[in-house]
Amino acid sequence: MKKYFGFLLLAIGLGLSMSASAALQIQSWTQPDGARVLFVANHAIPMLDVSVQFDAGQRRDPAGRAGLAELTVASLTRGVAGGEGGDLSEAQILDGFADVAAERHAGAGEDRAGVNLRTLSSPAERDASLALLARTLAHPSFPQAGLERDKTLAIAGIREELTKPEAIAEKAFMAAIYGGHPYAVVASEASMQAISRDDVVAFHRAHYVANRAVIAMIGDITREQAEQIAARLTRELPQGAALPALPDVAVPKGGEVRIAHPASQSHILIGAPAIQRGDADFFALTVGNYILGGGGFVSRLTDEVREKRGLAYSVYSGFSPLAQPGPFQIGLQTKKEQTGRALQVVRDTLAKFLKDGPTAAEMKAAKDNLTGGFALRIDSNAKLLENMAVIGFYNLPLDYLDRWSGRVRAVSIADVRAALRRHIHPGQLSTVIVGEEAPAATAAK
Secondary structure: OOOOOOOOOHHHOOOOOOOOOOOOOOEEEEOOOOOEEEEEEOOOOOEEEEEEEEOOOHHHOOOOOOOHHHHHHHOOOOEEOOOOOOOEEHHHHHHHHHHOOOEEEEEEOOOOEEEEEEEEOOHHHHHHHHHHHHHHHHOEOOOHHHHHHHHHHHHHHHHHHOOOHHHHHHHHHHHHHHOOOHHHOOOOHHHHHHOOHHHHHHHHHHHOOHHHOEEEEEEOOOHHHHHHHHHHHHOOOOOOOOOOOOOOOOOOOOEEEEEEOOOOEEEEEEEEEEEEOOOOOHHHHHHHHHHHHHOHHHOHHHHHHHHOOOOOOOEEEEEOOEOOOEEEEEEEEEEHHHHHHHHHHHHHHHHHHHHHOOOHHHHHHHHHHHHHOHHHHOOOHHHHHHHHHHHHHOOOOOOHHHHHHHHHHOOOHHHHHHHHHHHOOHHHOEEEEEEOOOOHHHHHO
16 A cells, blocks of 8 residues: 655646536535535536545554554445445445446545545446445444455555665655654554554544545536435434644755665655645646656756766656645656766756746746646546545635636746745755665765
8 A cells, every 4th residue: 555646747637528628617515414515517428426535544544553544445345334234245345336337446645535436327326336335434344354354465565665665765755854744654564563443443433524524526417416415425424523633744854865775776856845735836836847847858857867967767856735735856766876976966957946947938838838738637537536526625716627727827937936945945855865875974974
């Protein structure tokens, strides 16, 4: 089970299977039980996509129980006890979804956890799959045998990741930039072993609650049907008490971490906490990051590191906005003997960009590419569903998509310079290198 790291540019992959030029009519309401609902009617195909998300992500893992959020959401379909229809086994649940050709996916990220469902919109299939989804959300039985199996699989994945330099680098990077904050904590074999069934039951009871549910729907249904479906999904969920406040993200101290590894290349990550969801600088950073390292072969980092010097096959930069300041990250791989040189080129390129900002030509190319390619990022109900969930969970404006291109076009050079300087401070950047051992002089300090 891996943390996902969604870069800023990936956050604009918000799609629907309808005309990209048409205004997106997101309807939204709050149910009497407190659940927030976002709905888009799309009658182009006889399908319905549904997402139910909760403030139940990895940042809510209790001390010593890292991995609990992921284990809980993964175990929702291991059995059902109580509610209408009696008890169900894991096999009956999975067969129930398969019998009506419904697809169900679940997962947990740093902030949120939840379930997505794709079903036919015909009443028989739709009603059967939604009833099953509602029961697994409200009445999971968490059988001990299924829990032990999920823990075993999770531990096997953790052990495998410990052999991969990219996974080692990512974990060390999050620890370096977040210190003791929950964003830094990742599941370990010890933390997974410590999780009991009582922990899973208590976590589910505390976090899978109606008043903090965010429901997104897009598909071949009416507003009236959407209201009925949303009410059905939360009808048997409890009301939850206020969650404890999480600690603030501390001002990072920067520094360098080197971890020896037998891989032929060094895996390098550089960054720091940078931006929250809804930050006013989002669009300026979107444009600036495209120029710095988010634009692939047309970015400055690629030009300096790969094209001019051949120090890496690929190099990138990105922002991952979260409920609290999410990471800014630069990443690359290079031959071990080139580590020092590659690092210096990256740092020099970033420093020059922060000092001088982008050129007028770079700004035009970036904005033309971002706005011109936007239609390619809005091509499926599945993409739209995920990003409607993002809009709902993080309380972004409902017209966010409609205004996206216009806000990108409105960004000026001065906006980019100011935003980068507000959110990237070279002295606070942490560097993690997995592969090359520390030079003798550094190791002796």
